Amino acid sequence: MAKLIVLGDSITQGWDGHQQVSNPIPTQLGKLAGFNDVTNLSVGGTAITGPKGLQTQVRQANFADYDYVMIAFGTNDYWQAQETIKDMRYGMQQAINQIKKQNSSITMLIVTPMQGWEIGATSLDTPNSAGVTQNQIDDMLMDVAHANGAKSYDWRPDPLVTDQNKAIMLGDQIVHPTQSTMDLMAQRYFRVFFNGQKISDSGDSDHHHVIIPTDPTDKPHHVDPIMLELVSSSSGLLGTCNGNFKKIFQTLADYSFDDDYSIEWEAKSFDKLNRAAYVYLVNSFKLVKRLVDGFLDEEDVYDDDLNEVSGSGIVVPDTLDIKVFIVIANDDFKKLQKILNQIQQSNV
Template sequence: MHKILPVILYQLTACLFIEVVIIAKLVVMGDSITQGWDGHKQVDNPIPNELGKLAGFDKVENLSVGGTTMTGSKGLPSQVRSVNFADYDYALISFGTNDYWQQSESLQDMQNGLQQAINKMREENPKIQILITTPIQGWENNTNSLDQKNTMGVSQSDIDDMILSVARLNNLKVNDWRNNPIVTSDNYKLLLGDQMVHPTQATMDLMANRYFQAFFNGQKVTINQDDQPDNPSEPDHQPVVLEMASVSGNWLGTFNDNFQKIFQALVDYSTDDNRSIEWQKKDFKMLNRGTYVYLVKTFELIKQVVDEFLGSEDIYDDNFDEVNNSGIIVPHTLIVAELIEIANQNFKKLQNIIGSIQQSY
C-alpha cells in the first residue's frame, strides 16, 4: 500500500451495508443500432433483447432512440434523466455513430456528456455495473476509413479512443469493435441492412453474442448476495472526476469542489498517521487579493503533497511510463481567463495522476 502525507480534512464515518439483489436488471442507452433499426424497419429482436436472453437478465429496459448522440436532446442526457438507476444492476451505453455523422459536437463535448452521465448513474446507484462499447464502423457519406475526419475535425477512431479513455478512467468494462470486428470493409454490404451503418437482424445477434462474451465472459448473470460489511479502512476506488471551470460559470465554486475531491482522494490513500497537512475551504465571491493568496497556497499545498508521494512511490500511467512529478503549475496571475486556463490544466493532470494511483493501489 502506498504511503503519502495524510491530509486532515474530514471525519470519515464507517457505514454498514447489506445488499441482496433478488433479480438482475439491465438498462440500455443508445441510438438506432441498439433500438433495433436495420436501415429499413424495426427488428423483432434488438441487441438488448438478445443480450438479455444470453446473459439471463430478468428485465431489460431499452431506452435507445434513433438518430441521437451523446449530448443530443433525446440522446444520452435525456435517456439518463428518464430512469432511476437504483432500480438496475447493469447499464449499457452504446453511442458514437451519430456523433460522427451529424458533425455537430466537439470531442470534448462528447466526453463531457458521457462523463456526466456516468456520474449521475453512480450517484443514484454506486453499485451499478456500467458497460460501454465503441460504435461499429460506418460507411455513410462515402466514408471508408476510421481515421477520416468530419467537419468538426473528429474521426471515428477519435471517438473510439475517447470512449476507451473514459472507460479506463472510470474502471468500466468496455468493448472495442476495432478489435476483431464483425463488420469490415469486406463484408459491410452484406452485414449492414442499408449497406452503410445499420446492422441486419443476423448481425445484431452476432453483436449481442460479442457483448455477452466481452462483458459477461459468456456466463449467465448470477444473483449477487453480499452480506459482508464494507471495509472502512479501504478506499472504494471510485474514480475521481474533476470538473473544468469556465469564465462564464461559478469557477470559484468549481475550484473548491475540485480541491475537496483531490484532498479526499489523498485522505483515502494515506497510511502515515504521524504527520498531517491541514487545508480549510474558503468561499469567495470574486477574485481579489485574498482569493488570489488562497488559490496560490492551495495549489502549492497540492503540488507539495502529490510531488512527495510520486517521488517516493512507483506509479505508472496508462503507457506504463513512470510518473515522477505532478507537473502542477502554481498560478501567479490575477487575470481570470489565464488563471482558469492554468487551473484546468492542473485539474486534468491531477485527475490522471489520481487515476494512476488508484490503479496501482
C-alpha cells in the same frame, strides 16, 4: 433479480436500415445473460449530447433500480458533426456522474460503435465536417470507460463488419446491422462482458468481471464469414459439394474442443454422375449431418432466436432425381452456412 438498462441510438434500438427488428441487441443480450428485466431507452438518430440523447435518456431512469447499464453511442456523433471530442467527453462524464450518484455499485458497460460508412467515409480516420474521426470518438469512449472503472469493448481490433462484408452485414450497407449481425453482436457482448455465462439471480457481478487483454497478440483475430456455394447446375454438382464439404469439415475441426478430433473423409472426383458418384454424395451428406448434429449437441451454439441449437435440420438428398437432389442440397448448404457462422462466432 438482475436488471439491465441500455442507453443508445438506432443500433441498440434495433433499426436495420429499413425497419425495426423483433430482436434488438439488448433483448438478445438479456436472454443470453439471463437478465430478469431489460429496459431499452435507445432512440434512433441520437448522440451523446442533444435532444433524446445520452443525457436525456439518463434523466428518464432511476439507476438505483438496475444492476447493469450499457452505454452505446458514437455513430450519430460522427455523421451529424455537431460535437467536438471535448463536448462528447464532457457529455459522457456528466451522464456517468449522474448514474453513479444514483447507484454507485452499478456495473457499467461502455462500447464503441462499429465502423460506419456515413458521409462517404472510407476509413476510421476519415474526418467529418467538424474534423472529428471515428477513431477519435472510439479512443475517447475507451478513455472515459477506463477513467471510470467501467467494463468496455472496442470493436476495432476484431470487427464483425468490414469493407469486404458490409454489403451483407449491414441492412443499408452503411451503418445499420441486419438482424443476423445484431445476433452476432449480442453474442460477442455476452462472451466479453459475461464470459459466456448467465449471471446469478443474486446479482453478484464480481464473478463476471472480464480482464481485457492488453497484449495485442492476445486479442482475437478477425475472421471473415464462412460462405458456402450453391449448386447451379448438374455439371457443377460434384465440385460445389466437394468444396462445401471441405469448408464444413474444416470448421468443425477448427472449433472442436477435442484436440484429437478428426474426420475420415476424402474428396472424390468422377467423370460423370453415375451410381458411384451418387453413393459418394449421399454418404458424404450423411457424414455431414451426423458430425454437425453431434457438434451442436456438445457445444453451445445459438440460433437467431437465441435458442440453443440442438439439431442441424439437414436432410440427406437420397433421391435419384438430379433436379430434386440439387434443391435439397442447396437448402442444406443454406442451413449449414448459417450454422457454421454461429459456431465460428461462438468461438471468436
